[in-house]
Amino acid sequence: MKIRVPATSANLGPGFDSCGIALSMYLCVEVLEDSDSWEIQHTLGAEIPTDETNLLLQIALKLAPTLTPKKLKMTSDIPLARGLGSSSSVIVAGIELANRLGNLNLSEKRKVEIATQIEGHPDNVAPAITGDFVVACHFNERKEDSVPYVKHYFPECDIIAFIPNTELLTSESRSVLPDSFSYKEAVEASAIANVMIAAVLNSNLPLAGQMMQEDRWHERYRGKLVPHLADIRQICREEGAYGCYLSGAGPTILILTPEDKTEKTMKLLHALDSRAQIEQLSIDREGIQVF
Incomplete structure (x- = not known):
């Protein structure tokens, strides 16, 4: 059995902690054979555990404590601590591992x-679970129906990921956010997010991209942690891209662009920072898959 989970990009600018898309980079977990103890084979670095202390197994065994130990193989092309859902992919894979091996019959919801x-x-x-574009919210105080969500088709476009050669932990990126907003500021921020979502649903990428760049919730505070954001935004304006936004907590920046603008935009991004990883991606429509 092989479990495949896509990378994800959260927020899309003003859709803070609510909107996300699934992307064509993947974490894969392959179940190999029974074993005396849990073992994960990987080449992801010495800091990633290979035993039950790995996040994947912590989650799986919390949901299904009596699972028979297995040898697993883990591979991933999702960069760590770059705002592309690397930890979320492991969480989702751990849930699915427990679901399949423990016969839990969990619904998508x-x-x-x-x-x-x-x-x-x-x-x-x-979006790692469902694929495509998802808008969701979380009611902390409720137990039933605590995560309403809607999946929708994200319009076709080229997606470029500008992935700096530096990590940015979510905890650090969240530390610069304000504790509160005025009522007027919150109304404006919410309205921008509403228009962005409506534009996506209407396949109006020029308007959606414009609204992504008008975020009030987090990008203006996190910009100082991501020095290339202003430069990339300028490139987008000059080259006719739909827009760009800080992916998750950063430091990755996602650029949405028409197909005929992609090649030149990528060349300019390479020139901006030769050490950065520049990837052309697409929307993953399916979410988690089991083969």
């Missing part, structure tokens, strides 16, 4: 609820 409880918000985990 229940997987989203469990993953959100673990992650704290649904913007990464929901």
Whole structure:
């Protein structure tokens, strides 16, 4: 059995902690054979555990404590701590591992609820499970129907990921956010998010991209942690891209662009920072898959 989970990009600018898309980078977990103890084979770095202390197994065994130990193989092309849902992909894979090996028969809705409880918000985990574009919210005080979510088709476009050669932990990125907004500021921020979502649903990418760049919730505060954001926004304006936004907590920046603008935009991004990883991606429409 092989479990495949897509990378995700959260927020889309003003859709803070609510909106996300699934992307064509993947974490894969392959179940190899029974074993005396749990073992994960991987080449992801010495800091990633290979035993039951790995996040994947912590989650799986919390949901299904009596699972028979297995040898597993884990591979991933999702960069760590870059705002592309690397930890969320592991959470979702751990839930699915327990679901399959423990015969839990979890519904998609229940997987989203469990993953959100673990992650704290649904913007990464929901699209990793369902695929495509997802808008969701989390009611902390409710137990029933605590994670309403809607999946919708994200309009076709090219997606470029500008992935800096530096990590940015979510905890650090959240530390610069304000504790409160005025009522007037919150209304404006919410209205921008509403228009962005409506534009996506209407396949109006020029308007959606414009609204992504008008975020009031987080990008203006996190911009100082991501020095290339202003430069990339300028490139987008000059080259006719739909827009760009800080992916999750950063430092990755996602650029949405028409197909005929992609090649030149990528060349300019390479020139901006030769050490950055520049990837052309697409929307993953299916979410988690088991083969």
